[in-house]
Amino acid sequence: MRTVVASHQLLPKGLELESLSVETGHVSICAGSGARRCICPLCGRASSRVHSRYARTVSDLPWHGTCVVLAVRARRFFCDEPSCERKIFCERLEEVAARARKTSRLEEALLAIALELLGGRTGARLALELGIVTARHLAEEDQGRTSLPEVGKIRILGVDDFAFKNGSTYGTILVNLWSNGCVGKASSTSSSC
Numbered sequence: 685m686r687t688v689v690a691s692h693q694l695l696p697k698g699l700e701l702e703s704l705s706v707e708t709g710h711v712s713i714c715a716g717s718g719a720r721r722c723i724c725p726l727c728g729r730a731s732s733r734v735h736s737r738y739a740r741t742v743s744d745l746p747w748h749g750t751c752v753v754l755a756v757r758a759r760r761f762f763c764d765e766p767s768c769e770r771k772i773f774c775e776r777l778e779e780v781a782a783r784a785r786k787t788s789r790l791e792e793a794l795l796a797i798a799l800e801l802l803g804g805r806t807g808a809r810l811a812l813e814l815g816i817v818t819a820r821h822l823a824e825e826d827q828g829r830t831s832l833p834e835v836g837k838i839r840i841l842g843v844d845d846f847a848f849k850n851g852s853t854y855g856t857i858l859v860n861l862w863s864n865g866c867v868g869k870a871s872s873t874s875s876s877c
Contacts, residue, residue, distance in 0.1 A: 696744070696779030696787050699756065711750055716757035722775040724761075727768040735760040735772050742780055744787045746815025754787070756780065794818060 695701060700718040704711070721730045737759050744752040759775050779788045786794075793816065797807045811818045842859040 695754070696777065696789065698778040699754075699780075702757070709751065711747060711752045712755060713744075713752065714755045714757070717759065717775055717777060719775070722759070722761050722773075724763040724765065724768060724770060724773050725776060726770045726773070727763065727765045729763065729765045729768070731761040731764055731773075733762040733764065735762050740780070742785060742787055743790055743817070745790050745793060749813075749815035751815055751817050754780075790816065 695713070695715055698717055698719065699715040701713065702716055703714040705713075721732045723730050737757055740754075740756040740758050742754040742756055744754050746752055756777065758777065760772050761775065763770055763773055774782065776782065781788065784791075793814075794807075794811065797810055808818055838860050840861040842861045844857050844859070845854060846857070847854050
C-alpha cells in the first residue's frame with residue numbers, strides 16, 4: 685500500500701519539495717520557494733529577476749523522534765524600482781525568518797517547553813527525547829525573548845532569597861503564587877501550594 689503525503693503537510697508554507705533523503709539519525713530535505721516573483725521589503729515592488737541563489741540550512745520539527753534538517757535554496761532578486769535604496773534583496777520565506785537557523789514552528793515548540801518551566805538541562809533533555817536537538821541555553825534564550833503576560837492584582841506573593849555561588853553573589857525571586865493556581869496561605873517557612 686502506498687501512502688501519498690502532500691508536500692504542504694511536510695514543509696513550512698511557501699516551500700516546495702525538491703528531494704528527500706532519510707539517513708541514520710536524521711532526515712534531510714532539499715526545498716525551494718515556488719514563488720515566481722518576490723516583493724522588495726523596502727519599497728514593496730514585485731520583482732521576477734533573479735540575481736543569484738544561496739543555500740540555507742534550517743532545523744525543523746522532528747518526525748517521530750527523528751531530527752529533520754531543511755536545505756533551503758533561497759534566491760536573491762534585483763529590485764527594479766529606481767528610487768529604492770536596495771538594489772538586491774533576499775526573498776522572505778513565510779515560516780523561516782531571515783538569518784534564522786530554525787523554522788518558526790520549531791521555535792514555537794521550544795518556547796512551549798521553556799515556558800512550562802522546563803528551561804535549562806531539563807528542557808534540553810525533553811527536547812532531545814522528542815527529537816529536537818538543542819543546547820540548554822537556547823531554551824533559556826527563547827524564554828527570555830518572550831513577552832510575559834500582563835500581571836493582574838497580586839494576592840499572594842512568595843519571596844525567596846538564594847545564592848548563585850556560596851557566599852559571593854545573592855539573588856531574590858518574587859513569585860505571584862495566586863497566578864500559579866495556589867489558593868492556600870503562604871507562611872514564613874514555606875508556601876502551602
